[in-house]
Amino acid sequence: MPRFTSNALRVKTMDENLSEVKLILETALLVSHEPLSLHQLGKLFETEIDHDNLRKVLDEIKVDWLARGVELVQVATGWRFQARPEYQRYIDRLSPEKPPKYSRAVLETLAIISYRQPVTRGDIEDIRGVTVSPNILKTLEGRGWIDVIGNREVPGRPALYATTKQFLDDLNLRSLQELPSLDQFIVNEQMLITEAMPEFEARPTPQSDMTEADAGTPA
Amino acid sequence: MPRFTSNALRVKTMDENLSEVKLILETALLVSHEPLSLHQLGKLFETEIDHDNLRKVLDEIKVDWLARGVELVQVATGWRFQARPEYQRYIDRLSPEKPPKYSRAVLETLAIISYRQPVTRGDIEDIRGVTVSPNILKTLEGRGWIDVIGNREVPGRPALYATTKQFLDDLNLRSLQELPSLDQFIVNEQMLITEAMPEFEARPTPQSDMTEADAGTPA
């Protein structure tokens, strides 16, 4: 293969030469798909550069990149530039995979626990009208969103579930009261025409509602 | 949807914020396999950054890289980092692999599609004066440089071909307007004799084939 004379390397002073060597190394490392060994990096230049000197320049490049999102690292097969792990979350936003979704069963169970806590599995089953598989509760416990805060003193002493602090944090809520009010829904249910979706601001609720609700629940 | 707070962006001063934005943009562009549009770059951040500001930061990054072997450029689908042409010869020493060289038939077809789009295969044949083999179009489609953008509403509804954004990206162009101008052709019409001349390669000729074929054909 014909080798072309490198103008870039035909320089006047040692310093200039070194800075050009540095640029060439940096460029090659930035475009390379795989790590480059000292041997490969040496092949970039017409004039031979011994490995000690190459290593010195690579160390300099490493220092140059210290405050950047990308770093020069040495791995088994050579040197490569790689993004610092802290930046992955930004880059991940570029190609958002569809996040997994919880099944309706999980969401409904979570909704019941959020709004009716503390509740037993039996309570959840009563409301949903179907059996609640232990996996659903395990999923939510595993996520750290619900936990058992006691047992109800009835035969079988069923566990009582409630939502955790982490649940509030993950949903960006300060307290359960910031959950959407369901008043609006009840109004709609009663076929009274109302406008928009419920809002999150605190609305005064008639005290009697709770009493009524309690009284209205069949024993 | 609740938005989670980004620590990296929760900074004290405007300056700090900006330098972090710059680092994130630079890192994403260095890592990305394809050009990133302003829209995509905006998605990197929690808080919205308008396109004007993004462009300003990109220009700053461009300036930062002026004295390096790599440059930030804008092409059809967005911004990307690429090695400066002056450094290509060094890079070639590492991986001498090159994309396939296209035949004149492929290149002429590509030229007609680029400059006369949208065109049907018939249009291409009219200009070139020969049948266009489906392989030629397949080659260009396979490269991602052309695609079918519709059909001409004439009998047979022939497919209309046009060039893709990737074609522009791969040719380092932002838009079709940046295609080399053909004005010069009209001026220098007479000087084209050598340029337009086909190149002949010393190719082994299937001599025996021809003789046989000639001999075998009844007169």
Place this chain on the structure above:
Amino acid sequence: MTAATLAEVQPVARVYGEPILQMPQDLYIPPDALEVILDAFEGPLDLLLYLIRKHNLDILDIPMAELTRQYMVYVDLLRHTQLELAAEYLVMAAMLTEIKSRMLLPRPPKPQDNPEEDPRAQLVRRLLEYEQMKYAAHKLESQPQVGRDITLVQVYLERVAEVRMPQVSVLDLQSAWESLVARAKNTRHHRITRHELSVREHMTQILRALAHGRFVEFIELFNPSAGVPELVVTFLAILELAKERLIEVTQQEVYAPIYVKRLESEDHGRESE
């Protein structure tokens, strides 16, 4: 063949192993060389263009007779090996013949509204169009190309396989609840008011505070600085918990401290779990 005017060192082609040092200078191409040479052209238009340019012919004054005769020779030779290409050369020959014949015919007086075009004009337009596209192809090829003249930066990113958790928003919860209620509408009503929610939240908090079966003084469960509504809600939560038999509220004597305790561990212990 006419004398060579160009001194070319590289053979342009080889025919039967013999190098052809230059392109034929005449319109006439020896049959031996024809196949090789025609291969080098993209078709009859390309060849015609080459011949015109090579001989510096005026594109508007093509020697039709000579060209046509030459094309017929090509067609004759080609039809044995490349029928399709032969057809294309034949079309060109026919076109050339037609142009020639129209030029030979005496021109009828032209009607004013339909001036007859020079029969060569269309061919010339095609030749120029084709030549321009050849020029465009040449220009495109010299355009810097990614992978050939441009290398893209590609920095490695070690993707930590992050387990992506489903995201749930408060609206998801609301709609889940609404669909529940819609389903259960005929049998019962679940009215969740903001007030009740805050009572329920406090019930959970109190149960957490009473973990491990310890006694907690009643007043410790209240946060006096939180305001009257908070105190009322806490009190309601304690009542509700007592009603649901989740806690036990005890007082030894009047005015003695009231203690609150979770009910479970006393009667049953944890072995039932």
